[in-house]
Amino acid sequence: MSGANLTVTVGEGTCGIAAGAKDIATQLKKRLPDATFRTVGCVGMCHQEVLVEIEDDSASYLWGKVDKKNIIKIVKFHKGEAPAPEEFLVRSTEKGDLAGGQYLSRQTRIALRNVGQLNATNIEQYKERDGYKAISKILSDGLTPEDVIEEVKVANIRGRGGAGFPAATKWAFARGAEGEVKYLVCNGDEGDPGAFMDRSLLEGDPHNVLEGMLIAAYAIGASKGYAYIRAEYPLAVEHFGKAIEDAKAAGLLGDNILGSDFSFDIKIKQGAGAFVCGEETALLASIEGERGMPRIRPPFPAIKGLFGMPTIIQNVETLSNMPWIILNGGEAYANIGTETSNGTKVFALAGAIARGGLVEVPMGMTIRELLEDIGGGSSTKYPLKAVQLGGPSGGCIPASMFDTPIDYESINATGAIMGSGGLVVMDEKSCMVDIAKYFLEFTQLESCGKCTSCRVGTVRMREILTRICDGEGTMEDIDNLETLAEQIKSSSLCGLGQTAPNPVLTTLKYFRDEYIAHVKEQKCPAAVCKGLITHTIIQKDCTGCTLCKKYCPVDCIEGELKKPETWVIDQEVCINCGMCVEVCAPDCILVA
Amino acid sequence: MSHESLEATVDPAKVDAWIAELGSEPSAAVPLLQAIQTEYGYLPRPAMEMVIKNTQINASQLFGVATFYAQFRMNPVGRNMIKVCHGTACHVQGADRINTSLNHALGITDEEEDTAPNGSYTVEDVACIGCCSLAPLMIIGDQTFGNLKGSDAQRHLKKHAREHNEVLPGHAEQEKQKKKNKPGQQTAKA
Structure with missing residues (x-):
């Protein structure tokens, strides 16, 4: 048997490829030469990469963490030569969800409905899954732009990029605005460190994003569109570019789409690495070839935007929901979620979580349900301490508040924001002052420099945080942080400045004792801040293997082979980088 | 340390072709x-000057844009690029240690410097590349390595260097030192 009855599907999103999916696919082709092979985008179970689904005549098996070793067992099983290596089985027709737990079953996938299910660069497969039916319905049933806006209004979908502004309201503004041309811009400048929702959508189901753009363009009367995609996402750029070509060839893009008088064309603009370009007016400046600096509003882009023309900027995820809303009706969408936050939200779960990846859940689910039922809890031996929501503009929510439902109002009330969907999970080994410092360093580097309070204020906050992390802070520094934070928030022009202090404010609110420990006791409770910790060798556990010495970048560890009692770290030279801890097999280096 | 030998020679015909396109x-x-930048790995001055001369883009706009966005760099790069992700997930899981480890192997001691003294590798910190579940991670050339410890980073770098006939200055130096200090002594098996 060489697999003639088998269909093998390999997930080849960026993370799958990074985990070695291409090698695995090559190996499988060698071992199962007669099987049918398919390539799909990322199904979102990043913690199980490389993922391979193998279907035979009667059942399907989803294998996780496939590598060069277990691939042999898996192939043998499918050839009927060995029992199933169940420890790698994520899900099967017969046994249901195994290693993945409720990872998939607790989700409601609308924006992500096709991601991981189809070959992203094959327009026919998208069409088979009701692709381009929404735009056909609009054009052939004679739905007016006002009808489309009304449907979106009923769905009550709010912008998924972070601000949460109702999409229909924005569209109605642009619809009514005067201009020779109108523009629709798809914002795929996902700059949040720790977020990869837009990447997966653009990579895994680009036609869905494209159809969403068509719907929005039709509603506002736009004839030109831009897809602004980060240059760091080469696969997303490639897949979306292919989607544009194929849609043009199929008469779904260009002049007189599907024989109607609606014409729309899309160009890709690659971002060049500026977080502030996620802000809509800065993004427009960037498309125009300028430095990405925000502009004063009003006039709002819906009235006077790109090249002075009415422009709507909509996030990738928001657009990805549009085809479903048109096909299933705004009401069906509004029925999901809570009263004020309707529909679903995609999150990128990362950090100290057992089952990380991309998930889409109905609004109103609690953080705990998301972390435990779907995410499977902590991935380390330490309990969870907090989640960071909304990236550099968001904040940390402590474990004591994990019962907070995920909707715009409840999340805002904690001091964090919904944000675009980056959700980084932290365990007891994360220092909250260090996290605050990390984000401040980020926003300070990314501040465009237009407003003094943001340009200078973030530098001052960063200096104070660095002092505290080095054990040189004072109690007055903590008060100054709060004063500065309020000033920056109230006197910055754009969202970056207005939200930059959030990570500091939320950690001060919920983890003030950690700041105080750094200042008063000169202690980092999580043992992270390099200025406040020491590394020492516990000689009774040491085996004298010399590995720590080999990797020490400053040559501060000395001792003789197999003589544990001789091993010491020179504290004067040690930079507390932690390399030795990582390589130490008997775990004999004490960090305190 | 400067890397004059790494300066690119700009082909004017190419710049003209890009402007036309x-x-x-x-x-x-x-x-x-x-x-x-895709062609040369950085923005060579002569290419910038050609753009200013042959387009409607003036020097203040072009340099303004070039220095604003993180993607652009004004200095030459080494023969190979290493990108170390510094997204949130990578940060909390030890991305800094990857830099420490790589710099050690490459003999980069100056904090301002990102290229090995022999021009073999440039280590660049990048914002999130969106593979957070594989954190911390780095990219050497076009190969991505995830779930890294500092020591793994060195191992992958050494392998890459062997395959590409590059010498790692930091390590060569270190090995020499070791031999000098302890003749005949063997290190335990890793």
Whole structure:
């Protein structure tokens, strides 16, 4: 048997490829030469990469963490030569969800409905899954732009990029605005460190994003569109570019789409690495070839935007929901979620979580349900301490508040924001002052420099945080942080400045004792801040293997082979980088 | 430390071709710089000057844009690129240690410097590349390595260097030192 009855599907999103999916696919082709092979985008179970689904005549098996070793067992099983290596089985027709737990079953996938299910660069497969039916319905049933806006209004979908502004309201503004041309811009400048929702959508189901753009363009009367995609996402750029070509060839893009008088064309603009370009007016400046600096509003882009023309900027995820809303009706969408936050939200779960990846859940689910039922809890031996929501503009929510439902109002009330969907999970080994410092360093580097309070204020906050992390802070520094934070928030022009202090404010609110420990006791409770910790060798556990010495970048560890009692770290030279801890097999280096 | 030997020779015909393809109006500034950087790995001065001379983009706009966006760099790069992700997930899981480890192997001691003294590798910190579940991670050339410890980073770098006939200055130095200090002594098996 060489697999003639088998269909093998390999997930080849960026993370799958990074985990070695291409090698695995090559190996499988060698071992199962007669099987049918398919390539799909990322199904979102990043913690199980490389993922391979193998279907035979009667059942399907989803294998996780496939590598060069277990691939042999898996192939043998499918050839009927060995029992199933169940420890790698994520899900099967017969046994249901195994290693993945409720990872998939607790989700409601609308924006992500096709991601991981189809070959992203094959327009026919998208069409088979009701692709381009929404735009056909609009054009052939004679739905007016006002009808489309009304449907979106009923769905009550709010912008998924972070601000949460109702999409229909924005569209109605642009619809009514005067201009020779109108523009629709798809914002795929996902700059949040720790977020990869837009990447997966653009990579895994680009036609869905494209159809969403068509719907929005039709509603506002736009004839030109831009897809602004980060240059760091080469696969997303490639897949979306292919989607544009194929849609043009199929008469779904260009002049007189599907024989109607609606014409729309899309160009890709690659971002060049500026977080502030996620802000809509800065993004427009960037498309125009300028430095990405925000502009004063009003006039709002819906009235006077790109090249002075009415422009709507909509996030990738928001657009990805549009085809479903048109096909299933705004009401069906509004029925999901809570009263004020309707529909679903995609999150990128990362950090100290057992089952990380991309998930889409109905609004109103609690953080705990998301972390435990779907995410499977902590991935380390330490309990969870907090989640960071909304990236550099968001904040940390402590474990004591994990019962907070995920909707715009409840999340805002904690001091964090919904944000675009980056959700980084932290365990007891994360220092909250260090996290605050990390984000401040980020926003300070990314501040465009237009407003003094943001340009200078973030530098001052960063200096104070660095002092505290080095054990040189004072109690007055903590008060100054709060004063500065309020000033920056109230006197910055754009969202970056207005939200930059959030990570500091939320950690001060919920983890003030950690700041105080750094200042008063000169202690980092999580043992992270390099200025406040020491590394020492516990000689009774040491085996004298010399590995720590080999990797020490400053040559501060000395001792003789197999003589544990001789091993010491020179504290004067040690930079507390932690390399030795990582390589130490008997775990004999004490960090305190 | 300067790397004059790494300066690229700019082919004027190529720059002209990019201008013809991408346009000469102000909105072409970012795509033109991206084309130049893709070709040379950085923005060589002569290429910038050609753009200013042959398009409607003036020097203040072009340099303004080039220095604003993180993607662009004004200094030459080593023969190979290493990108170390510094997204949130990578940060909390020890991305800094990857830099420490790579710099150690490459003999980069100056904090301002990102290229090995022999021009073999450039280590660049990048914002999130969106593979957070594999954190911390780095990219050497076009290969991605995830779930890294500092020591793994060195192992992958050494393998890459062997395959590409590059010498790692930091390590060569270290090995020499070791031999000098302890003749005949063997290190335990890792």
